[in-house]
Amino acid sequence: MYExxxxxxxxxxxIVYFLIFGxxxxxxxxxxxxxxxxxxxxxxxxYRQLSRLNYWLWVDRRLTPPQGSGTWEGVFNGIYRxxxxxxxxxxxxxxxxARFRQGAEALPDAAVVLDSELSILxxxxxxxxxxxxxxxQDNGQRIDNLIRHPDFIAYLRKxxxxxxxxxxxxxxxxxxLEIRLISYGDRQLLLIARDITRIRNLEGMRKEFxxxxxxxxxxxxxxxxxxxxxxxxxxxxxxxxQRSLSLMSQQxxxxxxxxxxxxxxxxxxxxxEIDLQNTVNIKALLTSLEEEAQALARGEYTVTFDSxxxxxxxGNELQLRSACINLISNAIRYTEPGGSVHVxxxxxxxxxxxxxxxxxxxxxxxxIARLTERFYRVDxxxxxxxxxxxLGLSIVKHALSHHHSExxxxxxxxxxxxxxxxxxxxxxxxxx
Ligand code: ADP
Numbered sequence: 001m002y003e004x005x006x007x008x009x010x011x012x013x014x015i016v017y018f019l020i021f022g023x024x025x026x027x028x029x030x031x032x033x034x035x036x037x038x039x040x041x042x043x044x045x046x047y048r049q050l051s052r053l054n055y056w057l058w059v060d061r062r063l064t065p066p067q068g069s070g071t072w073e074g075v076f077n078g079i080y081r082x083x084x085x086x087x088x089x090x091x092x093x094x095x096x097x098a099r100f101r102q103g104a105e106a107l108p109d110a111a112v113v114l115d116s117e118l119s120i121l122x123x124x125x126x127x128x129x130x131x132x133x134x135x136x137q138d139n140g141q142r143i144d145n146l147i148r149h150p151d152f153i154a155y156l157r158k159x160x161x162x163x164x165x166x167x168x169x170x171x172x173x174x175x176x177l178e179i180r181l182i183s184y185g186d187r188q189l190l191l192i193a194r195d196i197t198r199i200r201n202l203e204g205m206r207k208e209f210x211x212x213x214x215x216x217x218x219x220x221x222x223x224x225x226x227x228x229x230x231x232x233x234x235x236x237x238x239x240x241x242q243r244s245l246s247l248m249s250q251q252x253x254x255x256x257x258x259x260x261x262x263x264x265x266x267x268x269x270x271x272x273e274i275d276l277q278n279t280v281n282i283k284a285l286l287t288s289l290e291e292e293a294q295a296l297a298r299g300e301y302t303v304t305f306d307s308x309x310x311x312x313x314x315g316n317e318l319q320l321r322s323a324c325i326n327l328i329s330n331a332i333r334y335t336e337p338g339g340s341v342h343v344x345x346x347x348x349x350x351x352x353x354x355x356x357x358x359x360x361x362x363x364x365x366x367x368i369a370r371l372t373e374r375f376y377r378v379d380x381x382x383x384x385x386x387x388x389x390x391l392g393l394s395i396v397k398h399a400l401s402h403h404h405s406e407x408x409x410x411x412x413x414x415x416x417x418x419x420x421x422x423x424x425x426x427x428x429x430x431x432x
Contacts, residue, residue: 017042018035088421104124105125107126110194111127111193112131112133112190112193114189116188123138147170149168152167164178178193204416208268224252228252261392266318274402275316279314280315282309282312285320286307288321296329301340304343308346319399319402326396327342329392330392331358332358333386339357342356350424356418357416364413372394392422400421404424
């Protein structure tokens with residue numbers, strides 16, 4: 001097609017056209033006049049084609065172009081082809097967009113697309129249901145003008161979207177949402193809100209159940225232990241009786257410490273709102289820890305303390321105490337008699353560090369990540385034999401999380417372990 005409108009052909013046509021006028025001019029001896037008439041003719045013809053094209057592009061609604069002739073036929077057809085191509089591409093894009101939207105609508109979570117100014121570009125139906133957005137009326141509105149919860153505004157300002165935010169739904173206080181912001185593309189943001197009401201309710205029920213069962217088990221256990229003690233004193237001291245009674249009291253003792261640990265764990269789990277303004281008396285805490293450590297060591301271990309008493313943490317004394325004593329008791333229980341345990345509390349660049357280092361059994365690397373799971377034990381028999389419940393490190397983990405801290409474990413099988421945590425700078429007070 002293009003060939004017939006090539007520059008060479010057009011030029012040939014133009015030359016032939018003017019040649020005809022030139023020849024007629026020669027015949028009538030009016031060359032200039034006829035060439036002039038020819039030029040005017042070609043100009044008028046071209047203007048007419050141009051105005052038809054203009055009319056078709058701007059006024060006429062027909063899809064097909066007007067019938068052009070000569071050179072202009074190629075122009076009309078070319079534009080027609082381009083328009084057709086564009087229409088097809090727009091159709092394909094619209095179909096793709098519709099498929100994308102259907103996909104986003106099928107998401108089980110509320111989704112909102114925001115631009116770099118936090119204005120809403122698009123949201124799905126669940127976002128309208130759970131976040132109270134109205135589409136398309138809210139198109140272009142800033143999200144912080146529509147969801148005005150202070151926690152949400154603070155989360156947006158912080159601009160650190162690593163952790164999700166839990167927020168009551170703006171539509172219903174009873175519904176709990178987990179909000180995540182994901183940045184993508186050219187500073188755009190995707191807000192995903194998941195309804196976690198059911199999960200939280202179930203978690204609450206689980207915690208309540210464990211706390212209730214542990215509490216209810218306490219009294220029967222005390223009664224059983226009391227009678228066992230009485231029987232041990234009064235029963236005839238034959239071998240079988242004594243063996244069964246001592247086994248029974250051993251096991252009931254284990255059960256008692258498990259129930260107690262479960263109660264401590266649920267109390268710590270529940271107490272999320274701890275007073276972080278409260279200063280812990282570190283001297284009293286470390287002194288009592290040292291006394292308790294010496295009592296647990298029964299003179300069979302070398303227990304040393306190295307403490308900087310000028311560094312005081314903020315937080316809950318009972319929870320910190322629980323965390324520390326669990327680490328110390330583990331160090332002693334998982335070290336053979338004759339070994340040593342070193343406890344240290346000192347200032348570090350990021351805050352203050354509490355650490356317990358032992359020369360005990362050590363832990364193989366594959367177990368380390370799972371140590372803080374409830375009832376996770378590396379060596380079941382050893383844990384049972386030393387009176388372990390498998391709950392100690394879970395307690396430590398929860399207590400530390402309330403103090404913005406995490407447990408760090410370094411260990412080598414056969415050489416020993418170092419359990420430590422750092423209380424961050426903002427929860428530390430230096431006395432001098
Ligand atoms: P347990 O009551 O069984 O000691 P914990 O939650 O306190 O439960 O600890 C989980 C497991 O981690 C223990 O069973 C033990 O195998 C391992 N562990 C904890 N502390 C030490 C340590 N200092 N040295 C070696 N192993 C340890």
